[in-house]
Amino acid sequence: MDTRSVHDGGSVAGSESSKMKLELPASCDPPQPGAPVKQLVWVIFGGTGHMGRSLVKSALSHGDLVTTVGRVIETSSEAIATLDSDTCLGQLCDVRDGASVARVIQRTLERFGRIDCIVNCSGYGVIGACEDQDEHELRNQFETNFMGTLHIVQASLPYFRQQNGGRYLIFSSTSGALGVPGLGPYCASKYAVEGLIEAMLYEVDSFNIKATLVEPGLVRRDEPDSKTNPLPTWGHFLIKPASEAYSHATSPALHAKRMVQWLGDRQPTSAVKCAELVWQLGHCSYPPLRLLLGSYAIESIRDRLRSVTEELEDWKHLNYPVPPDAPGGERGEREEGEEKDERGEREERDEMEERESDEEKERENDDVMEGITPDAKEAGGS
Known part of the structure; x- marks a missing residue:
């Protein structure tokens, strides 16, 4: 989705008021600058990751209430506890475990009394050829990306239905719309999420x-120079060494790895600006099905859709009709109709012949009776 720039007197995660900021299109009915906005309660899974931290900061800066959920494998209980405040609740969760997700939902309700918006920024991917990834890596990506999303939905939907309202902002990826060499299973899990x-x-x-x-493309972290940031520049991805068949420098399977190494922390899309748009998305009245963030996401997915459309046009003449001699086919229907007509003509001819035969028999009987029965004059004269 395209966005437009407007001048705003307010701040975005601490930016100066004189700066330009992005806004969602007016058709979404986003919150207007300077207008009062309802305070929302957010649950942000993956709140300690690259995108999640920026979104937590954005929501808190706008006065919302937030439960930020960290991954158990990268965040300690002590570290997540330091995030607790009157407006923020820190929790640990493994989205692969449905019970763990349900506890986060319940503790948020106990703390804030309601939930308005649930965000899933959590994810995991392996950079490597499809053939090189083992079953453990495949399952881990699907259990984190797909089953994690499903666990979040199933744990919260009953509450949203009872409340008659709620909102999900699910972070997918351009990999949910593109087949990226070197990210095959990750793409598959994101396709499943979509x-x-x-x-x-x-x-x-x-x-x-x-x-x-939400489909971001090439988003850089909000604190690229932080010495204490435990996350590598490539975020939640594991880079797996290539096997011999895919190890040569120009191998397509190394495309994703080359991208990571070439970009480093120079990704063109700002996580802070993306977070501001996602915060607006939580408050807008008519949210889109998909929100594309960054020119890379828009251009790459547009090219993909154009390719699909062109391919459909090339093959649309192949409509695979029913064979003419098959039941229901054109020839079969014609032959069946002709057979019915012939059967009807035969039956009609047989009926006509039967009537003619009956009439002929009646005439013969009349002739016989006329020959053996004398008329009255003859009878009287005899």
């Missing part, structure tokens, strides 16, 4: 529940 959310959106529309798939 199908899940799109289908679910139809199912829950009558309950006033909305959902948006």
Whole structure:
């Protein structure tokens, strides 16, 4: 989705008021600069990651209440506890475990009394050829990206239905719309997330529940120079050494790895600006199904859709009709119709012949009776 720049007197995560900021299109009915905005309660899974931290800061800076959820494998209980305040609740969770997700939802309700918006920024990917990734790595990506999203939805949907309202902002990726060499299983898990959310959106529309798939492209971290940041520049991805078949420098399977090494921390899209747009998305009245963040996401997905459209046009003449001689085919229907006509003509001819035969028999009987029965004059004269 395209965005437009406007001048705003307010601040965005501490930026100066004289700076330009991005706003969602007016068709979404985003919050207006200077207008009062309802305070929302957010649950942000993956709140300690690259994108999640920026979103937590943005929501808190606007006066919202936030439960920030860290990953158990990268954040300690002591570290997450330091985030606690009157407006923020720190929690640890493994989204692969449904019970762990349910505890976060319950503790948020106990703390803030309600939930308005649930964000899933959590994710995991392996950079490497499809052939090189073992079953453990494949399952870990699907359990984190797909099953994690499903656990979040299933744990919170009953509450949203009872409340007759709620919002999901699910971080997908350009990899949810593109097949990226070197990220095959990760792409597959994101494709699955997109199908899940799109289908679910139809199912829950009558309950006033909305959902948006957020698709960022090449987003840099909000604190690239931090010495204490435990996350590497490539975020939640594991780079796996290539096997011999895929190890040569120009191998397509190394495309994702080359991108990571070339970009470093110079990704063109700002996590801070993305977070501001996502915060607006949580407050807008008519959220889109998909929100694309960054020119890379827009251009790459547009090219992909153009390619699909061109391919459809090339092959649309192949409509695979039913063979003419098959049941229901053109020739079969014609022959069946002709057979019915012939059968009807035969039956009609047989009926006509039967009537003619009956009439002939009646005439013969009349002739016989006429020959053996004398008329009255003859009878009287004899």
